[in-house]
Amino acid sequence: MKVAVVGAGIAGGYLGRLLEEAGISPDVYEWGDHGTSCGYRSCGWGAPDTTGTLLHHAGLDLDDYLLQPMVTMNFDGLVARTPLYTLDKPRLIRDLRSGLRITQRRFTDREADDYDVVVDATGIARALLPPCMSDLTLPTLQHRISIRSHGGDVPGPGVYGNQIPGLGYIWVFPLGRGQYHIGAGGLVFDRYGEVLEHYFKELSLTYSLTTHCGCSGEIRVASPFYSQPLVSARSRGDGTLQRIIGVGESVGTVSPFTGEGIIYSLECAKILADSWLDEKAYVSRVLSRFGWMKKERETLDYLLSEPGATGPRLRDRWRFYRNARRSGVRLPLIEAFRRIGSLSRWMEGEGEHGA
Numbered sequence: 565m566k567v568a569v570v571g572a573g574i575a576g577g578y579l580g581r582l583l584e585e586a587g588i589s590p591d592v593y594e595w596g597d598h599g600t601s602c603g604y605r606s607c608g609w610g611a612p613d614t615t616g617t618l619l620h621h622a623g624l625d626l627d628d629y630l631l632q633p634m635v636t637m638n639f640d641g642l643v644a645r646t647p648l649y650t651l652d653k654p655r656l657i658r659d660l661r662s663g664l665r666i667t668q669r670r671f672t673d674r675e676a677d678d679y680d681v682v683v684d685a686t687g688i689a690r691a692l693l694p695p696c697m698s699d700l701t702l703p704t705l706q707h708r709i710s711i712r713s714h715g716g717d718v719p720g721p722g723v724y725g726n727q728i729p730g731l732g733y734i735w736v737f738p739l740g741r742g743q744y745h746i747g748a749g750g751l752v753f754d755r756y757g758e759v760l761e762h763y764f765k766e767l768s769l770t771y772s773l774t775t776h777c778g779c780s781g782e783i784r785v786a787s788p789f790y791s792q793p794l795v796s797a798r799s800r801g802d803g804t805l806q807r808i809i810g811v812g813e814s815v816g817t818v819s820p821f822t823g824e825g826i827i828y829s830l831e832c833a834k835i836l837a838d839s840w841l842d843e844k845a846y847v848s849r850v851l852s853r854f855g856w857m858k859k860e861r862e863t864l865d866y867l868l869s870e871p872g873a874t875g876p877r878l879r880d881r882w883r884f885y886r887n888a889r890r891s892g893v894r895l896p897l898i899e900a901f902r903r904i905g906s907l908s909r910w911m912e913g914e915g916e917h918g919a
């Protein structure tokens with residue numbers, strides 16, 4: 565049986581390694597350069613420490629990729645403990661790819677017929693599966709910045725929803741050695757350039773800033789449920805069927821509220837490797853494991869709808885709170901419910917919509 569894994573990002577690289585270990589030697593296709601200065605797709609590089617367990621299955625040690633712990637994070641003024649780190653994602657992807665048989669080019673129909681199974685690990689491109697049942701993508705803009713303090717103090721990690729009108733936030737993720745990823749993303753609103761410029765202007769009142777690079781990108785926040793079909797089939801030239809199986813962000817394994825996709829794409833790839841070629845089991849496990857993403861997506865849909873303009877319902881606030889707990893962020897319940905208000909436009913007058 566001939567297997568191709570298309571896309572060697574987080575999900576495809578990890579899956580490739582797991583399949584190699586299981587004695588299935590896939591051909592891996594990666595079309596490469598993204599026009600970013602790090603050579604990879606844009607990403608904040610934030611991930612929880614539990615990523616280590618997944619990396620361990622692929623013979624990798626999380627410690628080799630840790631850049632900076634984010635022990636506490638500022639959520640619109642509320643400081644909470646987190647298990648998050650920034651990871652050296654380019655190095656992680658390089659190590660995931662090492663030992664794999666990689667063809668450096670875009671996968672095309674020309675070679676597709678050679679394979680019995682093709683895995684779509686192409687992330688936001690979703691190059692091989694049919695379109696999602698109901699897609700939703702979040703545009704982003706991010707810069708890598710050096711920040712030097714005049715007085716000694718430097719900015720800590722933070723997520724600021726009250727800086728962006730509509731649903732979205734600015735993130736400030738320290739990468740170590742005075743460098744940061746600072747980005748903005750959101751639904752409805754697209755003037756991130758201006759928002760970031762304003763934010764940098766404010767920062768530069770206290771710090772010296774040097775911009776190294778910047779890139780834009782999109783994140784699929786549709787959820788796996790709304791990214792169905794997760795598997796598909798196509799007829800080859802000789803009439804036989806080829807199976808196409810999606811993994812990672814191509815099938816929406818990203819938290820719709822936060823855009824975190826690293827750990828969930830690894831987890832999705834592990835589920836695929838563990839249930840290899842039992843497509844029914846794979847789909848059912850992905851939909852069940854990431855069922856909470858469907859709920860988050862539905863909250864986004866509600867907030868984007870006309871009735872949602874009046875503010876989040878109790879269940880939406882609960883989902884925000886659950887999201888934080890799932891990520892290991894220690895938010896006190898009552899305070900979190902109150903502050904979550906500041907995560908979006910209609911909650912600017914916090915008191916008006918308090919839980």
Ligand SMILES: Cc1cc2nc3c(=O)[nH]c(=O)nc-3n(C[C@H](O)[C@H](O)[C@H](O)COP(=O)(O)OP(=O)(O)OC[C@H]3O[C@@H](n4cnc5c(N)ncnc54)[C@H](O)[C@@H]3O)c2cc1C
Pocket residue numbers: 570571572573574575576593594595596605606607608609610611669670671685686687688689691704705706747780781782783811812813814817818823824825826827829
């Ligand atoms: C600005 C930004 C910030 C983010 N910040 C975070 C964060 O801090 N923490 C977090 O957890 N997640 C973050 N994410 C999300 C996270 O990066 C993704 O969800 C995750 O990388 C998805 O992994 P993947 O392997 O599914 O897709 P990707 O990592 O995108 O990999 C897909 C690969 O497929 C390749 N490819 C595409 N089409 C083809 C083709 N036709 N032929 C061959 N190869 C192809 C691409 O080159 C790419 O390498 C962020 C995303 C963005 C855009």
